[in-house]
Structure formats: structure tokens, C-alpha cells
Amino acid sequence: xxxxEIVEKLNLEVATPASDLDRxxxxxxxxxxxxxxxxxSREGNVWVTMQIHQNIIAVASLKELAGIVVVNGRKPEQxxxxxxxxxxxxVMLTGLQAFEIAGRLCELGIRGxxx
Amino acid sequence: xxxxxxxxxxxxxxxxLRVRDAMVADVITVRPKQAIHDLRDMMRDKGFSGSPVxxxxxxxxxISIEDFIKxxxxxxxxxxxxxxxxxxxxxxxxxxxxxxxxxxxxxxGFGRFPVIExxxxxxxxxxxxGDIIKCLLKKLEVEYHEEEIHRYRASHxxxxxxxxxxxxxxxxxxxxxxxxxxxxxxxxxxxxxxRLGIQPEIVRRIAIAAFEAEINIIVFTDGGQxxxxxxxxxxxxxxxxxxxxxxxxxxxxxxxxxxxPDWIREMGFGAGMxxxxxxxxxDEMNLVSEVxxxxxxxxxxxxxxxx
Amino acid sequence: xxxxxxxxxxEAEVITGQDSLKTEVRIGCASDLMSDVLAFAKPDAILxxxxxxxxxxxxxxxxxxxxxxxxxxxxxxxxxxxxxxQKGQVLMTTRLPMFVSCGRLFKNGLTGLGYLxxxxxxxxx
Numbered sequence: 001x002x003x004x005e006i007v008e009k010l011n012l013e014v015a016t017p018a019s020d021l022d023r024x025x026x027x028x029x030x031x032x033x034x035x036x037x038x039x040x041s042r043e044g045n046v047w048v049t050m051q052i053h054q055n056i057i058a059v060a061s062l063k064e065l066a067g068i069v070v071v072n073g074r075k076p077e078q079x080x081x082x083x084x085x086x087x088x089x090x091v092m093l094t095g096l097q098a099f100e101i102a103g104r105l106c107e108l109g110i111r112g113x114x115x
Numbered sequence: 116x117x118x119x120x121x122x123x124x125x126x127x128x129x130x131x132l133r134v135r136d137a138m139v140a141d142v143i144t145v146r147p148k149q150a151i152h153d154l155r156d157m158m159r160d161k162g163f164s165g166s167p168v169x170x171x172x173x174x175x176x177x178i179s180i181e182d183f184i185k186x187x188x189x190x191x192x193x194x195x196x197x198x199x200x201x202x203x204x205x206x207x208x209x210x211x212x213x214x215x216x217x218x219x220x221x222x223x224g225f226g227r228f229p230v231i232e233x234x235x236x237x238x239x240x241x242x243x244x245g246d247i248i249k250c251l252l253k254k255l256e257v258e259y260h261e262e263e264i265h266r267y268r269a270s271h272x273x274x275x276x277x278x279x280x281x282x283x284x285x286x287x288x289x290x291x292x293x294x295x296x297x298x299x300x301x302x303x304x305x306x307x308x309x310r311l312g313i314q315p316e317i318v319r320r321i322a323i324a325a326f327e328a329e330i331n332i333i334v335f336t337d338g339g340q341x342x343x344x345x346x347x348x349x350x351x352x353x354x355x356x357x358x359x360x361x362x363x364x365x366x367x368x369x370x371x372x373x374x375x376p377d378w379i380r381e382m383g384f385g386a387g388m389x390x391x392x393x394x395x396x397x398d399e400m401n402l403v404s405e406v407x408x409x410x411x412x413x414x415x416x417x418x419x420x421x422x
Numbered sequence: 423x424x425x426x427x428x429x430x431x432x433e434a435e436v437i438t439g440q441d442s443l444k445t446e447v448r449i450g451c452a453s454d455l456m457s458d459v460l461a462f463a464k465p466d467a468i469l470x471x472x473x474x475x476x477x478x479x480x481x482x483x484x485x486x487x488x489x490x491x492x493x494x495x496x497x498x499x500x501x502x503x504x505x506x507x508q509k510g511q512v513l514m515t516t517r518l519p520m521f522v523s524c525g526r527l528f529k530n531g532l533t534g535l536g537y538l539x540x541x542x543x544x545x546x547x
Binding site: 032033034035050051052053055074075076077 | 380381383
Binding site: 126127130294295297298299301302305315319322323326327330382383384386388389391392395 | 441454455456457458460461471473475476477478479480481483484485486509510
């Protein structure tokens with residue numbers, strides 16, 4: 001499934017308009033621990049988190065994630081969003097909690113990384 | 116204690132208590148080579164309803180009043196106990212949790228189990244269902260009573276102590292950088308406030324605010340104090356430390372502003388929500404800080420609506 | 423869902439609190455940030471988290487949460503388990519990742535809190 005379909009179906013707000021949403025999503029990963037995401041997320045994953053610290057962009061870029069969904073109505077600072085656009089990492093926002101967004105992503109057919 | 120809670124409490128107790136705590140240690144035993152008619156005297160004198168058969172300190176069988184009655188009916192009073200007893204009976208270990216005994220009573224439908232030591236298999240007691248119930252009730256009564264006393268004493272403190280103004284202060288010393296114990300003060304505080312009979316919803320708000328204040332002291336300072344002052348109309352939380360201070364309080368109050376180091380984020384804290392959480396949980400909050408000197412945070416919750 | 427159904431749904435092993443598995447919870451809370459839990463959690467929630475330190479137990483205690491499931495095979499140390507027992511909490515652990523655990527529980531009827539407005543937190547009950 002393409003990221004832009006997810007954005008439409010889950011009514012996400014795209015905080016990085018310059019980033020490219022026309023990319024395939026390989027699966028989902030939910031975590032607020034950067035070391036965990038570094039270790040266990042996979043290329044093309046959509047990452048669900050409530051972290052808005054600028055390190056999330058570095059992690060997503062390094063792991064070549066498809067995008068970041070920031071939950072709980074939180075919004076990263078402008079400089080973090082600017083960095084995201086520069087690295088072409090789409091950042092999407094929602095007022096839902098991580099549990100529900102992960103649940104709804106699964107409902108859309110996005111799968112987790114099981115061995 | 117509500118019915119629901121006391122039920123859970125009983126279940127907890129069956130895990131906590133051991134067979135040893137409930138068994139009767141003074142066991143009447145018989146030997147395998149005794150004749151059945153010996154049981155007659157025991158029944159008369161000691162209210163016997165069943166007894167382990169012991170040979171050289173080890174349990175080899177169990178003889179019950181039903182076995183005795185059968186022999187009586189068939190005129191077999193002279194046969195040896197070993198011929199009529201149940202051999203190799205199911206036993207319990209003295210150190211097993213009581214819940215195992217409960218399961219065995221259900222599983223086998225026996226009236227009693229001999230209790231033996233795990234090492235050496237020596238007989239040390241006997242356990243009936245009645246013994247389990249007696250033990251649980253006794254324990255429950257003691258615990259219930261203790262908690263009642265705690266609660267009663269604590270919740271009446273403001274009525275008992277007559278003064279123009281009564282103010283109870285709970286102080287917790289917080290060690291800086293001691294992340295292992297982080298949360299302990301807030302958790303203890305919560306229990307104390309419950310005992311004081313404060314409304315659960317208010318206890319929850321105070322405990323959340325105190326938790327965040329405690330974490331801040333641990334993460335950013337070399338230590339400080341958390342004081343909770345309770346009087347009849349309000350609860351005041353004061354968190355104070357002696358360094359390093361906050362340069363820009365307005366910025367620190369922004370939801371998501373954080374100067375926490377990465378390791379703290381990996382421990383599940385430091386996402387910049389702490390001060391906001393405190394503010395949202397309390398009716399008034401005031402933060403005073405001087406760089407290099409220290410920070411004092413004061414937050415108030417009114418007990419009977421805002422005055 | 424009862425905690426028993428939850429443990430079956432996400433293949434979780436119950437570490438402590440076997441006796442309380444009939445307890446019903448309604449809300450799933452997936453978080454590795456304890457302030458988030460303190461700010462939003464409700465008493466009839468189960469906390470799913472990738473952290474397994476003592477602070478998770480203290481946080482749940484303070485937030486009136488009585489069930490915690492550790493994900494990705496995380497398991498707390500003995501002292502933390504003892505602390506949870508004292509506080510009357512149910513602990514379980516699943517090998518599944520957070521994303522998959524949320525998906526399965528959401529599908530089986532647990533919900534989140536709906537759309538949150540960060541300025542209107544629910545700490546006031």
C-alpha cells in the first residue's frame with residue numbers, strides 16, 4: 001500500500017508538504033524508544049510514535065523508513081519538520097493514540113515485522 | 116474492603132500462605148501392625164476421624180473412619196491396620212503454597228492429607244479443608260483489621276487533633292541521579308493519601324504530579340525534597356532542589372520542550388511532558404527558579420472545589 | 423476483553439496476577455513514555471510497553487492501571503515482579519512486536535481514547 005492511501009484513509013495531517021508520499025509501505029512499527037527503532041524497524045516501515053525530538057528524523061532516515069506518524073496530537077517543532085523535508089521523510093500527525101493508529105493500520109492490511 | 120477486593124485477597128493469601136501455616140501439627144498416628152480394634156479407643160478418646168499410618172517416621176498409609184466402620188460391619192476387628200489402610204496416600208509438602216492443597220482437595224475429593232517435610236519425608240502434620248478455611252479467615256481478619264486501624268487512625272487525624280489549624284506534612288528525600296528508585300516516593304505517597312481517606316480522584320492527580328516532580332529532581336539535579344502538605348481544604352506539593360536551575364521557565368513549560376539526555380528518553384521519560392502534566396493535574400502551579408541556585412515548584416489541589 | 427482473552431489473543435505469558443485474569447479492560451494504551459501514560463491513561467486500560475523497568479510498575483500504580491503487557495519478549499527482573507505483586511498488578515509478556523499486538527487487540531475490541539486534543543487532557547477523570 002502507498003503512504004498517500006494511508007494518509008487519506010486514516011485522515012492524517014501531513015506536516016511536511018514537500019515530502020514525497022508516493023512510496024510503498026512495507027509494514028508498520030510502533031515504538032517510542034529510538035534504540036528499539038534503530039534495532040528492529042525495517043526499510044519501508046511506517047513508524048508510529050509520540051516522540052517529536054529531532055533525533056526521530058535521523059533514525060527514520062538512517063533506517064530508510066517510509067514515514068513517521070506522530071500520535072497524541074503532538075507536533076514536532078518547525079526546525080524538526082524542516083529537517084524532515086530536507087531528508088525527504090514524511091511526517092504525519094494525528095490526534096489518535098498509538099494503540100488505535102496501529103490498530104487501524106493493521107485493519108488496512110499493514111503488517112508488523114514478524115519473523 | 117469491598118466484596119470484590121476481599122475475594123482477590125483470599126486468592127492472594129492462598130498463594131502467600133504455606134501448608135505449614137494452616138495444618139494441625141499435633142497428629143495422632145497409628146502403626147501398620149496395630150489391630151483395627153485399637154482405633155475404637157482412639158475414636159472414643161480423641162475424636163478420631165482418620166489418621167496417617169506411620170512406620171519409622173514415614174507415612175505408609177491412611178486409615179479413615181469409613182475403613183473402621185466397614186471392618187466393624189464385617190466383624191474384622193482383629194485384622195491389622197496395614198491390610199485395610201489406603202496405601203501410599205497422596206501427601207502435601209509443608210512448604211507448598213496453600214493453593215496447591217486447595218487444588219488437591221478438588222482433584223481427589225479426600226477429606227484430609229498428611230503433611231510431610233520435603234527433605235526426609237517425615238510426617239509433620241495433617242490438613243483438612245476446615246483447617247484451610249480457618250487459617251484464611253484468621254489471616255484475613257488480622258490483615259483487614261490492620262488496614263482498618265491504619266485507615267481509621269489516618270482518616271480521623273483532622274478530627275482527633277483539635278487545633279486552630281492542622282497541617283500534615285509528608286516529606287520524601289529524593290536522591291539525584293538515582294533512577295532505580297524513581298517513582299517510589301510518588302507510589303508511597305499515593306498509599307498514604309488513600310489512608311488519609313482523600314478522594315481517589317484527587318489522590319490520583321496528586322500522585323501523578325508528585326511522580327513528575329520526583330522524576331525532574333532525579334534527572335536534572337543532585338537531589339532535593341518532595342513535601343506534601345495536607346490540610347482540610349487543600350493539598351500542596353512542594354518540590355525543591357538546589358541546582359542547576361531553569362534558565363527560561365516559559366520555554367520549559369512548552370509541551371515537548373526538553374533538555375533531557377538520551378538515556379532518560381530510553382528509560383521512558385524526558386519527552387517534555389512533565390511540567391505540563393503537573394500543571395494539568397493541579398489547580399494552581401507556580402515555578403520559581405534561579406540558575407545555579409535551584410528550583411522550587413509549588414502546586415495546589417483544592418479538596419472541596421476551588422476556593 | 424478480559425485479561426485472559428488478551429493473553430490468548432497476543433500469545434502472552436502471564437508473569438504474575440494469575441488470579442485476576444477475569445478482570446475486564448476496555449482500553450489499550452501503547453506507550454514507552456511514562457509521562458504519556460500518566461497524562462492519558464484510564465483505570466480500565468492495559469498498558470503495552472517495550473520498557474520493563476520498575477518505573478513502569480510505579481507509573482501504572484500511580485495512574486491506577488492494573489495490567490501491563492511487555493512486548494517483544496521483554497521481561498522485568500525479579501524485584502520488579504515482586505513490586506508488581508505488592509501493588510496488585512497483572513504482568514504479562516508477549517514475543518510479538520507492539521504494532522502487531524495493537525493490531526490484534528484492536529481487531530478484538532479494545533479501543534483507544536479516540537481523538538485527543540493535547541490541551542484537554544483527561545487527568546480530571
